[in-house]
Amino acid sequence: MKTVGLSLDQAPPEDIPIRFFLTAPLFGSLAGCLMLYQGQQLFLSEWLLETVAFTHLLTLGWLAMIMIGASYQMILVLVGGKVPFLSLSRFVHLGLAGGILGFAGGLINNHSTSFFASAIVLLGALSIFVIQISWSLFRVEANRPTVLAMRISILSLALTIILGGMLIGQIAGWWRVPFDRSLLKGIHLTLGLLGWVTCLVVGVGFHVIPMFYLARPFPVRTAWWIIYFLLLSLLLYPVVSFLALDTKWKMLAFLPAGVGLGMFLITLIDLFRKRRRKSVDTTLRFWQFGLLNLFFSLPICLVFIWNSKPALGFLGVLLVIGFALSVTNGMLYKIVPFLIWLHRFSPLLGKVRVPLMKDIVADASARRQWRVFVPAILLLAAGIVGQLDFLVRFAGGMWTAASWMLFIILYKASRMRPPEIR
Amino acid sequence: MEHEILKTRQIALIDCREMLAPEPMIAVLAAVEKMNINEALLMQHRQKPVNLFPKLEDRGLQYYLEEESDGSIQLLIWQEAA
Numbered sequence: 001m002k003t004v005g006l007s008l009d010q011a012p013p014e015d016i017p018i019r020f021f022l023t024a025p026l027f028g029s030l031a032g033c034l035m036l037y038q039g040q041q042l043f044l045s046e047w048l049l050e051t052v053a054f055t056h057l058l059t060l061g062w063l064a065m066i067m068i069g070a071s072y073q074m075i076l077v078l079v080g081g082k083v084p085f086l087s088l089s090r091f092v093h094l095g096l097a098g099g100i101l102g103f104a105g106g107l108i109n110n111h112s113t114s115f116f117a118s119a120i121v122l123l124g125a126l127s128i129f130v131i132q133i134s135w136s137l138f139r140v141e142a143n144r145p146t147v148l149a150m151r152i153s154i155l156s157l158a159l160t161i162i163l164g165g166m167l168i169g170q171i172a173g174w175w176r177v178p179f180d181r182s183l184l185k186g187i188h189l190t191l192g193l194l195g196w197v198t199c200l201v202v203g204v205g206f207h208v209i210p211m212f213y214l215a216r217p218f219p220v221r222t223a224w225w226i227i228y229f230l231l232l233s234l235l236l237y238p239v240v241s242f243l244a245l246d247t248k249w250k251m252l253a254f255l256p257a258g259v260g261l262g263m264f265l266i267t268l269i270d271l272f273r274k275r276r277r278k279s280v281d282t283t284l285r286f287w288q289f290g291l292l293n294l295f296f297s298l299p300i301c302l303v304f305i306w307n308s309k310p311a312l313g314f315l316g317v318l319l320v321i322g323f324a325l326s327v328t329n330g331m332l333y334k335i336v337p338f339l340i341w342l343h344r345f346s347p348l349l350g351k352v353r354v355p356l357m358k359d360i361v362a363d364a365s366a367r368r369q370w371r372v373f374v375p376a377i378l379l380l381a382a383g384i385v386g387q388l389d390f391l392v393r394f395a396g397g398m399w400t401a402a403s404w405m406l407f408i409i410l411y412k413a414s415r416m417r418p419p420e421i422r
Numbered sequence: 423m424e425h426e427i428l429k430t431r432q433i434a435l436i437d438c439r440e441m442l443a444p445e446p447m448i449a450v451l452a453a454v455e456k457m458n459i460n461e462a463l464l465m466q467h468r469q470k471p472v473n474l475f476p477k478l479e480d481r482g483l484q485y486y487l488e489e490e491s492d493g494s495i496q497l498l499i500w501q502e503a504a
Contacts, residue, residue, distance in 0.1 A: 011473065077472055211469060214442060217492055276440055341444055342473055349451045349477075357444065 012072050014343040016089045018414055020069025021332055023097050025410070027061025028325075028403030030104070035380070035396025040389040043313030046185075053104035058320055059192065060122070061100045066328040067200055068092065068129055070335060071150075078207055079147050081136030088128055095125025112172075119168045123161055130158045145223035149203025152231055156195020163188040183241050190237050194257055197324050199230055202264055205327075212334050213284060215271040222267050229260030251302055258298050265291055282366035286330025289374060293322025313384045322377050329373065329406060336410050337361040344418045352419055360413050369405040376402050423464075423488045423496045431462040431500060438467040439494070447474050454483060454499060462500035469493050 034054050035042060042054055072089050075081055083089070102118025105111070133154050142148045163184055169175045170184075177184065206218040236253035243249075268291060272284070297318035337360035345354040376398035383391030436453055438446035446467055451474075453463050465471070470489060478485050478499060486498040 077469075080470075211443070214440065217468070220492075277442070338443060346444065346447060346473075346477065349448060350455050 011076055011342075012083065012086050012089070014339050016086065016093075017069040017073040017339060018336065019090070019093050020065050020072075021336055022407065022410055022414060023093070024062045024065040024069075024328075024332075025403040025407035027057050027065065027100060028406070029400045030061065031057040032376075032396050032398075032400030032403055034108075035399060036393050037396075039393045039396075040383065040387060042392070043316075043384050049107040049110065053107040055316070055320075056100060056107075057104050058325065059197070060096065061104075063197060063320070063324055063328060064126075065096065066332065067197070068096070070204070070331070071129075071133055071200075073335065073339065074204065074208075075133065075136050078204065079137060079140050079144075079150065081140045083132050084135050085132060088132065092125045092129050092132075095121050095128075099123075099125055116168065116172050119165075123165050123168075126157070126161050130154060130161065134158075145218075145220065145227050146203045146207050148224075149199045149206070149227050149230075152227065152234065153196050153199035153203060156191045156199065156234065160188055160192040160196055163191065179242075183244075186241055187238050191234065193319060193324075194230065194237075195234050197320075198257075198261070199227070201324060201327055202226060202230070202261075205264070205268070208331070208334075209268060209271060209287075213272065213275050214277045215275040218271065219267065222263055226260040226264050229256040229263070233257035233260075254301060258301070261294060261298060265295055281363050282370050283330040283333045285367075285370055286326050286333075286373075290323045290326035290330070293318045293326065293377075297323060314381060317377065317381050317384060321380070326373070326377070329369075332406070332410060333361055333366045336413055340413055340416055344416065348418055354418075355416075360416055361409060365409050369402055369409060372398055372405060373402040423486075423498065425486050425498055427462050427486070427498055427500050428464075432460055433462050433464050435464050435466070438465060438471075441467075444473075446471055447477065450474060450499070451477060454478075454481065457499075457501065459501055459503055462498060465495075465497040465499065467495050467497065470495050471497065 031054055034050065034057065038050050038054075042048070042051055045051065046055075072083055072086070075083055099118045099122030102114045103122055106113075106115025106118055133150075137147065137151050137154060140147060142151060166175075166177050167181065167184055167188065170177050170181065206223050209215055210217050233254055233256045236256070237250070240249045240253045268287075272288070297315060300315045300318060303315075337357040340360050341355070341357055348354050376395050379391055379398065380395035382388070383395055434453065434457070436449055438449060441449065446465070450463065450465055450471075457463055470487070470493070474497075475485070482501070484500050484502050488496045488498075
């Protein structure tokens with residue numbers, strides 16, 4: 001392709017992604033406090049109100065917060081599209097933050113007015129985001145795996161929101177849905193975790209791993225296959241669920257996703273091994289730990305489908321906290337310093353001495369947080385498997401500490417100001 | 423890459439393929455500061471440097487981008503003769 005005179009000064013103002021990134025660890029700390037307060041009880045049943053609140057503090061409060069902030073920032077780099085009505089993004093943040101607080105608070109305190117009002121705010125904020133990103137994604141050609149992965153991801157989020165809304169409306173008595181609640185919940189969970197979270201992490205991973213770690217480009221043919229496998233499972237699972245086929249069929253529906261994620265894992269390990277610069281920083285450690293969790297979650301996923309009760313909590317810890325939260329935590333240490341550097345220090349290049357990215361967030365600080373983050377997850381997993389209440393509570397305390405450490409590191413970075421030019 | 427500028431100017435090559443962000447931007451902007459009117463800069467990179475373009479425009483520089491199917495690019499940067 002030959003392009004002349006590109007005008008690409010379309011990156012969002014720095015405050016937009018940074019406000020999402022700074023809010024995520026605060027919700028992480030709230031989830032940690034809930035673990036500390038509720039202990040093992042939090043993992044007894046997925047229907048417990050506290051468990052639903054805990055899940056959404058992590059999936060919306062942490063994951064969606066970071067993924068939405070990153071989407072606003074990276075859509076230009078990843079797909080070349082421009083996000084419309086960017087100023088609405090600040091309202092999306094406000095709606096999301098307030099909505100999650102009210103939603104989780106309403107569930108924990110059994111306060112229906114707060115719960116339903118917040119749910120509406122939440123659905124509204126997420127819908128604005130879906131419309132903004134869809135506008136960008138569907139106006140560019142889907143000639144790269146990253147674009148297709150992001151399209152699937154955003155469509156999955158839209159469906160997850162609709163199903164979430166249906167579930168809430170059914171609980172509130174606003175309407176009757178002619179389907180079983182657990183069926184809707186299963187599809188809501190699958191589209192949310194496999195569709196929205198996994199497709200986005202995988203699709204963005206195709207692009208950012210070579211970019212951030214000087215690895216070879218992700219093999220395009222493999223990338224297409226991974227996306228097709230994920231898509232196949234996303235199409236099969238709802239069909240199998242609606243037809244009320246038995247667990248063997250559900251396992252079969254997840255098989256393509258398992259193969260796709262296995263391919264993603266193997267390819268990434270190879271890319272990391274053969275990267276051009278062999279330096280190991282903490283963000284790489286977060287990726288490696290995340291991939292290790294993904295590796296172990298694949299067989300556990302099959303156990304969960306076969307017999308849901310014993311494996312659900314453990315699967316959640318591996319897939320959501322171990323894989324997705326770990327990877328997103330690590331990515332923040334790449335994205336936030338770059339944003340600060342780009343917006344505040346790059347205009348001063350050649351005029352004054354500007355700090356490097358490692359001066360904005362030191363790897364030593366990130367490593368200290370990593371040393372609290374990893375044991376917290378390992379203890380939590382051990383606490384759930386061994387049904388040890390004190391271990392779950394202890395992990396909750398550590399998780400709260402890890403979240404606050406992340407917040408403080410990012411907050412300090414966000415306070416850095418450029419020197420005055422005399 | 424084929425471009426008229428390549429035939430008329432002295433070309434300095436800057437290979438950013440082994441550099442991590444923001445090193446390519448630092449290297450290119452340092453190089454263009456020293457570039458005179460008879461010279462042009464040819465940047466090689468693994469991907470389109472989207473954040474560099476506004477900086478080049480701010481400095482009144484011209485550029486021409488060629489992108490390969492694997493996403494790698496060659497970017498020719500020069501100053502228009504007055």
